[in-house]
Amino acid sequence: WLGLPGVALSFVISTYLQAAFYLIYSARLLKVSPLKLVPYGNWFIKFIVFASVLIGIRYVCELYFTGMFGLILGGSAMMLMIIVSLYLEMKTQKHGNPS
Secondary structure, three states, X not given: OOOHHHHHHHHHHHHHHHHHHHHHHHHHHHOOOHHHHOOHHHHHHHHHHHHHHHHHHHHHHHHHXXXXXXXXXXXXXXXXXXXXXXXXXXXXXXXXOOO
Protein backbone atom coordinates (compact mmCIF):
# COMPACT_ATOMS: atom_id res chain seq x y z
CA TRP A 1 0.00 0.00 0.00
CA LEU A 2 2.68 2.55 0.96
CA GLY A 3 5.71 0.66 -0.28
CA LEU A 4 8.78 0.52 1.95
CA PRO A 5 7.53 3.22 4.39
CA GLY A 6 4.39 1.11 4.80
CA VAL A 7 6.49 -1.76 6.14
CA ALA A 8 7.88 0.49 8.88
CA LEU A 9 4.41 1.89 9.55
CA SER A 10 3.00 -1.62 9.94
CA PHE A 11 5.55 -2.36 12.68
CA VAL A 12 4.63 0.85 14.50
CA ILE A 13 0.89 0.18 14.29
CA SER A 14 1.23 -3.46 15.34
CA THR A 15 3.41 -2.46 18.31
CA TYR A 16 0.80 0.04 19.52
CA LEU A 17 -1.96 -2.55 19.11
CA GLN A 18 0.05 -5.13 21.01
CA ALA A 19 0.78 -2.65 23.84
CA ALA A 20 -2.92 -1.79 24.08
CA PHE A 21 -3.88 -5.48 24.11
CA TYR A 22 -1.49 -6.30 26.95
CA LEU A 23 -2.46 -3.19 28.89
CA ILE A 24 -6.15 -4.07 28.70
CA TYR A 25 -5.64 -7.73 29.61
CA SER A 26 -3.23 -6.88 32.45
CA ALA A 27 -5.79 -4.45 33.84
CA ARG A 28 -8.48 -7.09 33.52
CA LEU A 29 -6.35 -9.62 35.43
CA LEU A 30 -5.57 -7.09 38.15
CA LYS A 31 -9.20 -5.90 38.23
CA VAL A 32 -8.26 -2.24 37.82
CA SER A 33 -8.80 0.37 35.16
CA PRO A 34 -6.19 0.38 32.38
CA LEU A 35 -5.71 4.09 33.08
CA LYS A 36 -4.41 3.26 36.57
CA LEU A 37 -1.56 1.21 35.11
CA VAL A 38 -0.08 4.08 33.09
CA PRO A 39 1.73 6.88 35.01
CA TYR A 40 0.40 9.80 32.95
CA GLY A 41 1.23 12.45 35.55
CA ASN A 42 4.85 11.35 35.84
CA TRP A 43 5.23 11.22 32.05
CA PHE A 44 3.64 14.67 31.64
CA ILE A 45 6.04 16.27 34.13
CA LYS A 46 9.03 14.65 32.40
CA PHE A 47 7.73 15.74 29.00
CA ILE A 48 7.43 19.38 30.14
CA VAL A 49 10.89 19.41 31.76
CA PHE A 50 12.68 17.64 28.90
CA ALA A 51 10.94 19.72 26.24
CA SER A 52 11.59 23.03 28.00
CA VAL A 53 15.29 22.33 28.49
CA LEU A 54 15.88 20.99 24.99
CA ILE A 55 13.87 23.73 23.25
CA GLY A 56 15.76 26.32 25.30
CA ILE A 57 19.10 24.79 24.34
CA ARG A 58 18.08 24.69 20.69
CA TYR A 59 17.14 28.35 20.50
CA VAL A 60 20.11 29.59 22.53
CA CYS A 61 22.55 27.53 20.46
CA GLU A 62 20.91 28.67 17.23
CA LEU A 63 21.52 32.29 18.21
CA TYR A 64 25.04 32.05 19.61
CA PHE A 65 26.79 28.87 18.47
CA THR A 66 27.38 26.62 15.46
CA GLY A 67 25.17 23.67 14.61
CA MET A 68 27.69 21.05 15.74
CA PHE A 69 28.09 22.66 19.18
CA GLY A 70 24.32 22.79 19.59
CA LEU A 71 24.02 19.13 18.65
CA ILE A 72 26.71 18.09 21.14
CA LEU A 73 25.23 20.29 23.89
CA GLY A 74 21.72 18.97 23.25
CA GLY A 75 22.92 15.36 23.28
CA SER A 76 24.89 15.93 26.48
CA ALA A 77 21.92 17.62 28.14
CA MET A 78 19.67 14.73 27.11
CA MET A 79 22.07 12.15 28.58
CA LEU A 80 22.34 14.15 31.81
CA MET A 81 18.55 14.50 32.10
CA ILE A 82 18.07 10.77 31.48
CA ILE A 83 20.61 9.89 34.17
CA VAL A 84 19.03 12.30 36.67
CA SER A 85 15.55 11.06 35.81
CA LEU A 86 16.56 7.42 36.27
CA TYR A 87 18.30 8.23 39.56
CA LEU A 88 15.17 9.98 40.87
CA GLU A 89 12.95 7.08 39.76
CA MET A 90 15.21 4.52 41.45
CA LYS A 91 15.31 6.63 44.61
CA THR A 92 11.51 6.90 44.60
CA GLN A 93 11.10 3.14 44.07
CA LYS A 94 13.59 2.35 46.86
CA HIS A 95 11.53 4.38 49.35
CA GLY A 96 8.36 2.54 48.37
CA ASN A 97 6.60 5.45 46.67
CA PRO A 98 5.74 4.15 43.19
CA SER A 99 5.02 6.83 40.62
